[in-house]
């Protein structure tokens with residue numbers, strides 16, 4: 001349904017996205033994950049034919065964005081970063097205008113409007129001016145706008161921003177229900193959102209795709225090592241050194257709460273039994289021993305941190321590096 | 334056709350929700366009404382003078398009222414029309430609805446046409462209301478309707494051109510005030526070109542510059558001369574301005 005090949009976008013000398021390649025099958029929901037300034041919005045703007053790519057091709061439903069923009073636009077529902085609402089119109093006036101722009105008329109228009117009003121809970125605010133609505137309601141109006149003509153492709157730029165927790169869950173359910181019949185790309189910085197609604201995740205950082213897979217496989221693939229967390233009540237001073245000697249333990253990190261050790265172990269080797277035995281025989285006061293599997297969050301942080309190595313302090317990487325270093329402090333605290 | 338109609342409906346709605354149209358409309362009608370009143374009073378004074386001198390008076394309302402009025406309205410339009418057009422594209426860009434519009438399945442031609450048509454309709458409405466002046470006058474006096482009609486034709490064309498320039502200016506910036514000043518400036522330049530042209534006299538440059546200004550074309554129409562050259566001037570200038578708007582809006586996406 002969506003096919004992006006080697007797309008690059010430069011703003012002057014600044015490369016916003018660099019040779020991005022990915023595709024979305026019919027009925028698939030894809031999450032576009034990345035820190036601020038990663039290039040998510042830029043990619044979406046190219047896909048929706050808002051602006052042309054500097055290099056590369058983007059296709060939606062078999063139509064090229066540069067050559068047949070109208071055909072592409074007909075098949076896309078797009079929710080931009082800022083909900084595109086006219087403050088001086090009421091919700092229903094706005095939806096009617098949107099529907100007409102997309103060629104809906106008469107009964108079909110009324111039916112579509114009623115469906116979206118119902119689906120997004122806009123009933124109570126239908127006849128109010130959009131300018132007087134709260135941020136969350138405007139976001140919902142923006143979503144209703146994207147869904148109105150029931151397009152086969154949906155491109156949603158941070159769809160759950162500004163919504164309350166209950167609404168977030170409802171919107172996620174809504175997006176899930178669209179899977180199968182619609183192809184959806186949604187961008188987010190929120191990891192649980194990606195895991196909750198998407199079959200596939202594309203992680204973008206500094207304008208490049210750094211990983212692309214299912215949420216489960218991503219975390220599996222990136223698990224270079226297993227981690228075991230150990231808490232001791234009476235840890236001797238040389239505990240770390242002695243734990244290090246256990247076969248299979250690669251590294252021991254301290255620095256968490258007192259008595260807590262984080263053991264990095266060889267992949268596929270369960271050291272818990274041995275660690276437990278050592279702790280008990282030495283009477284270190286074993287309090288807790290558990291293996292930690294890497295969450296998507298760790299994967300995300302690890303991948304975006306990688307950027308530090310890739311882009312050697314160029315201006316281009318300023319934003320990702322900043323994001324990654326703040327992430328580093330987060331993960332150690 | 335439906336998308337253009339949808340655009341026009343939406344724009345008209347936006348115009349009439351905001352106070353701008355009412356304020357601008359009221360000021361326009363007030364000034365035009367006041368001017369008409371002054372010119373009529375002046376004509377009346379002249380008639381009385383003639384009556385005292387010759388015992389009879391026949392004054393020409395076409396010359397004394399309408400031509401003066403049409404000349405003055407030109408200046409009023411120059412000031413108020415930029416205020417009507419300033420929001421058209423600038424506001425969309427400021428409020429980020431521009432992206433929505435540009436990703437809607439409607440052509441740029443239709444967007445530009447819709448925006449222009451909507452403000453043109455507002456203008457026609459205002460102009461239509463000034464029609465009360467000749468209608469009222471015709472109840473009490475005799476005058477030649479033909480130059481009045483061609484004058485209105487001239488005003489319509491002149492307004493369309495001013496509006497197209499305003500739409501272009503609005504597409505150039507995100508700031509409505511800047512848009513208003515840019516169109517005001519452009520119109521003033523076009524106006525003053527007539528002066529420059531007559532200064533240069535009958536030289537080739539002088540003629541070209543005079544031709545480029547709307548002044549002489551409009552004057553012909555006000556005097557009751559309908560010439561295809563003048564009509565062509567207005568139509569081609571209008572098309573050129575809308576075409577430029579199209580280009581500017583298109584390039585605004587690239588930034």
Ligand SMILES: Nc1ncnc2c1ncn2[C@@H]1O[C@H](COP(=O)(O)OP(=O)(O)OP(=O)(O)O)[C@@H](O)[C@H]1O
Pocket residue numbers: 011014015016034035036037038039040041042043081189319588
């Ligand atoms: N109009 C523009 N002119 C110049 N640079 C731009 C422009 N728009 C975006 N950029 C740059 O391109 C890069 C990618 O921006 P983009 O908006 O795509 O990021 P994003 O992933 O959507 O970020 P966020 O999560 O904050 O929304 C950023 O470095 C940004 O500064």
Ligand SMILES: [Mg+2]
Pocket residue numbers: 040041042081157
């Ligand atoms: Mg963004």
